[in-house]
Amino acid sequence: MGYVLTQSGFSELVKSLESQYRIFAPVLKKGAGRHLDTDVVLYDFVKSAEEIELEHKSDYAFKEALLPMSETLFFFTEQQTKEADLDERPVLVFLRSCDLHALKRLDDIYLRNGKEIDPFYKRRRDLLHFVLIGCPHAFENCFCVDMGSNLTKDGYVFSIDSAEEGEDTVYRFEVPDASFNTFFEGAGGTKADVQHTYVTETKTRVRVPEEVPQAVMKDALWDEYTQRCIGCGRCNFVCPTCTCFTMQDVYYTDNGRVGERRRVEASCMVDGFTNVAGGGQYRKTKGERMRFKVLHKISDHKKRFGENMCVGCGRCDDVCPEYISYSHIINKVYDASEKVLQAKNAEGGEENE
Amino acid sequence: MGELDINVVKLKKNAFRVSKVRGETASRIRIPGGVIDAKSMQKIVEIAEKYGTGTIDITNRQGIEIPGIKLEDVDKVNAEVQSVIDALHINQTERGKGFPSSGTRNIEACPGKRLCPFGNYDTTAMAQRIEQMVFPNDRHVKIACTGCSNDCAKVRFADFGIIGMTEPQYNPDRCVTCEQCVNYCKKRSVGALSVVNGKIVRDTDKCIGCGVCVHYCPTRAWTRSKEHYFRLVLLGRTGKKNPRLAEDFIKWCDEESIMKIIHNAYAYIEEYIDPNAVEHKEHIGYIVDRTGFEKFKEYILKDVTLGPKAEVAKTMYWGGKHYDQYGG
Known part of the structure; x- marks a missing residue:
C-alpha cells in the first residue's frame, strides 16, 4: 500500500505532518563545510519539505536525535536537581536503511546493555518514529550490502523515494502504518502499490571475518595508522553506531553552588579518551586506537549482542581528512585472520597425523 | 649596430625589458592572479621557440618573461601575444600592440x-x-x-x-570539548581559544580570522562566517x-x-x-x-x-x- 505525490503534494504533506510531529531530517547546510564554499549535510529540525535533503548521503548521522553532540541532562543547586526540559512532541526522523539498522545498535548499548537502561536515551527514544529514505543506488564508500543493512522490512511508518520524471519530481511513499494514510489523503496523494528502493550492490566491498583471532590484535597492520591517523575523531562523530560519551559537571562561574551536568559525544580516537587517574593512558598510539575501534565495530559488539556494530554506511571513509579507508582495514583484518586460522589448522593437522 | 633606433621609454612601457645583451629584449607577460589557461601557455612556448631562445623565465610576481627576443621582432611578438592578452582579459588600448603599460605590476x-x-x-x-x-x-x-x-x-x-x-562562528550545541580547535589554534595560529566551563571562548582581540578552528573542528561546531x-x-x-x-x-x-x-x-x-x-x-x-x-x-x-x-x-x-x- 502506498501513495504518489507531486512536489506540491509533498510540501503539503510535510506541512501537515509538522503540525503534529517535529521533523528531524538531513539538511544541506550551505557553506558549513570545513573549507570555504563547501557544504555539509547534517541533521536538524525542519519546518518544510524544501529543507529536507533527499539526494545526498548525510555527512553526520541521525543519532543526534538520541545523542546530541552536547546535551544538558540536569541542573543542580545545593540539595536539589532538576532534569533538563525536553520537547515532548513526537519526532519523525528521516533516515536510510543503514541508519535504521544502526538504531538497533544504539538500543543495544543504551537499553539492553546490563540491568539498567539509560533514562535520558529512553525519554528521547520513546518519541521517535521513522521515515525510511529509499536508496535507488549506493553512494561512494557505502558497503551496506556486505553488512546486511541494505534491507529494511519494518520499523518505519512510511518510506519516501523521489524521482525526476520529465520536468517534475515525483514522490513515492510506501505506507505500512495505515494511521498515516490520512496525511497522504489530505495532501492529495494518489493510491499506488509502492515498494521503497534499496541497494543490491555496492562498489566498495568488505570481507568481514567470522571470528577475529586474538593474534590479529598484535598484527603489524595497525602500525601504519599510528603514522597516518591524526586522531581527530571525525570517524566517530559521523558514525551512526558510535555511542561513547563523556560527562561534564559545570559549576556556573558567578555562583559555584549552581551548575549542570552535561553529556557530550566522545571519540575513542581523540587524545584523552583512555586517560585514567594517575596519568595512565591505555591506548597511546593511533594504531592501538584504530584497532580498538575497528574490532569493536566488526567483532566485539557481535560477541555481546549477536550482530556486528558497523552497518556499512561508509561515512567514516567519506569524512577522513587523511584518506584512511576503514573498509580497507576490514579487508586487511580478514586477510590477517585467515592467515592465523590457516596456520592454526596446519599445526592442528600435523598433530593429528 | 647603428641600424637600431629604439624609443626605450616606449619599449619599457610596452612591457619589454631592455636586455643586458645589446639588440635583445624580453617580453613580459602579466598573469593576474597567477592562473593561465594551458592554451595560452602553449602560445607562450611557441613565441619562446620562434623568437626567443627556447627558454622561459618565471618571474617573481607570477608573470612570465620570454628572453632573447630580437628588438626588431617586437611588433611580431606583440601580434602573436594578442591571443594570450585576450584569454587573460587584460585591458588594452590598441589591439595587436601588446601590453599598454608596465608600471602597475602584475596582481x-x-x-x-x-x-x-x-x-x-x-x-x-x-x-x-x-x-x-x-x-x-x-x-x-x-x-x-x-x-x-x-x-x-x-x-x-x-x-x-x-x-x-573568516569570522569563526561557534555553535556550543555541537561542541564536545575535544579541544582540537584550542590545540591547533595554539600550535598553528595565535592561541586565541580557551575552554571555560566545557565550552570554547574566543579572544576576539587576539583572533586573526585564519579559520584553523573551523578547519580542524570534527563536529561542525565551528563554521565560517557568511561574510x-x-x-x-x-x-x-x-x-x-x-x-x-x-x-x-x-x-x-x-x-x-x-x-x-x-x-x-x-x-x-x-x-x-x-x-x-x-x-x-x-x-x-x-x-x-x-x-x-x-x-x-x-x-x-x-x-x-x-x-x-x-x-x-x-x-x-x-x-x-x-x-x-x-x-x-
Missing part, C-alpha cells in the same frame, strides 16, 4: 580557495577584479592577494596586501633605501572598501608624485614618506564606508632597515 595571488584547504576567499578572482580596475596604469604599484594569514603570496612585501579572513573579511596591510617594500614589511591598516575589512581604497590611492599618487622622479617613477611608499600617513589616509578613505566590524589603525609606523639614513 599576485596564492591559489586561495580554488585549491587550498585554508583559503578564505577566491584570491584569483579578486586579483583579476583588481587588475580590471587598475590596469593599464604607469604608476609603480604592487598589489597582492593571499587567502589566509599564512601569507604564502607574501603580500607583506606589497603596497597593498590583502589577507583573507568574507580581509586584513588590508599597507606599503611593504623591498629595495635599496628602506626595505620593510607592510603594516596592518584595516582588520575585518570588506571587499568593496578595499577596491575603493586602491582606486583612491591612484588619485593620491597623481597629486603628490615627485615631478622630478627618475624615469617619472616613484614608489607609492616613498610618496607617503614625504607627505605623511595622515594625508594618504585622508585620500584613500574618501567615500569609503567600512562595515561595522572594521578596525582601522589610528596611526601607522613602519620599521625595516633605513640604509638611506644609517648606512648598511
Whole structure:
C-alpha cells in the first residue's frame, strides 16, 4: 500500500505532518563545510519539505536525535536537581536503511546493555518514529550490502523515494502504518502499490571475518595508522553506531553552588579518551586506537549482542581528512585472520597425523 | 649596430625589458592572479621557440618573461601575444600592440580557495577584479592577494596586501570539548581559544580570522562566517633605501572598501608624485614618506564606508632597515 505525490503534494504533506510531529531530517547546510564554499549535510529540525535533503548521503548521522553532540541532562543547586526540559512532541526522523539498522545498535548499548537502561536515551527514544529514505543506488564508500543493512522490512511508518520524471519530481511513499494514510489523503496523494528502493550492490566491498583471532590484535597492520591517523575523531562523530560519551559537571562561574551536568559525544580516537587517574593512558598510539575501534565495530559488539556494530554506511571513509579507508582495514583484518586460522589448522593437522 | 633606433621609454612601457645583451629584449607577460589557461601557455612556448631562445623565465610576481627576443621582432611578438592578452582579459588600448603599460605590476595571488584547504576567499578572482580596475596604469604599484594569514603570496612585501579572513562562528550545541580547535589554534595560529566551563571562548582581540578552528573542528561546531573579511596591510617594500614589511591598516575589512581604497590611492599618487622622479617613477611608499600617513589616509578613505566590524589603525609606523639614513 502506498501513495504518489507531486512536489506540491509533498510540501503539503510535510506541512501537515509538522503540525503534529517535529521533523528531524538531513539538511544541506550551505557553506558549513570545513573549507570555504563547501557544504555539509547534517541533521536538524525542519519546518518544510524544501529543507529536507533527499539526494545526498548525510555527512553526520541521525543519532543526534538520541545523542546530541552536547546535551544538558540536569541542573543542580545545593540539595536539589532538576532534569533538563525536553520537547515532548513526537519526532519523525528521516533516515536510510543503514541508519535504521544502526538504531538497533544504539538500543543495544543504551537499553539492553546490563540491568539498567539509560533514562535520558529512553525519554528521547520513546518519541521517535521513522521515515525510511529509499536508496535507488549506493553512494561512494557505502558497503551496506556486505553488512546486511541494505534491507529494511519494518520499523518505519512510511518510506519516501523521489524521482525526476520529465520536468517534475515525483514522490513515492510506501505506507505500512495505515494511521498515516490520512496525511497522504489530505495532501492529495494518489493510491499506488509502492515498494521503497534499496541497494543490491555496492562498489566498495568488505570481507568481514567470522571470528577475529586474538593474534590479529598484535598484527603489524595497525602500525601504519599510528603514522597516518591524526586522531581527530571525525570517524566517530559521523558514525551512526558510535555511542561513547563523556560527562561534564559545570559549576556556573558567578555562583559555584549552581551548575549542570552535561553529556557530550566522545571519540575513542581523540587524545584523552583512555586517560585514567594517575596519568595512565591505555591506548597511546593511533594504531592501538584504530584497532580498538575497528574490532569493536566488526567483532566485539557481535560477541555481546549477536550482530556486528558497523552497518556499512561508509561515512567514516567519506569524512577522513587523511584518506584512511576503514573498509580497507576490514579487508586487511580478514586477510590477517585467515592467515592465523590457516596456520592454526596446519599445526592442528600435523598433530593429528 | 647603428641600424637600431629604439624609443626605450616606449619599449619599457610596452612591457619589454631592455636586455643586458645589446639588440635583445624580453617580453613580459602579466598573469593576474597567477592562473593561465594551458592554451595560452602553449602560445607562450611557441613565441619562446620562434623568437626567443627556447627558454622561459618565471618571474617573481607570477608573470612570465620570454628572453632573447630580437628588438626588431617586437611588433611580431606583440601580434602573436594578442591571443594570450585576450584569454587573460587584460585591458588594452590598441589591439595587436601588446601590453599598454608596465608600471602597475602584475596582481599576485596564492591559489586561495580554488585549491587550498585554508583559503578564505577566491584570491584569483579578486586579483583579476583588481587588475580590471587598475590596469593599464604607469604608476609603480604592487598589489597582492593571499587567502589566509599564512601569507604564502607574501603580500607583506606589497603596497597593498590583502589577507583573507573568516569570522569563526561557534555553535556550543555541537561542541564536545575535544579541544582540537584550542590545540591547533595554539600550535598553528595565535592561541586565541580557551575552554571555560566545557565550552570554547574566543579572544576576539587576539583572533586573526585564519579559520584553523573551523578547519580542524570534527563536529561542525565551528563554521565560517557568511561574510568574507580581509586584513588590508599597507606599503611593504623591498629595495635599496628602506626595505620593510607592510603594516596592518584595516582588520575585518570588506571587499568593496578595499577596491575603493586602491582606486583612491591612484588619485593620491597623481597629486603628490615627485615631478622630478627618475624615469617619472616613484614608489607609492616613498610618496607617503614625504607627505605623511595622515594625508594618504585622508585620500584613500574618501567615500569609503567600512562595515561595522572594521578596525582601522589610528596611526601607522613602519620599521625595516633605513640604509638611506644609517648606512648598511
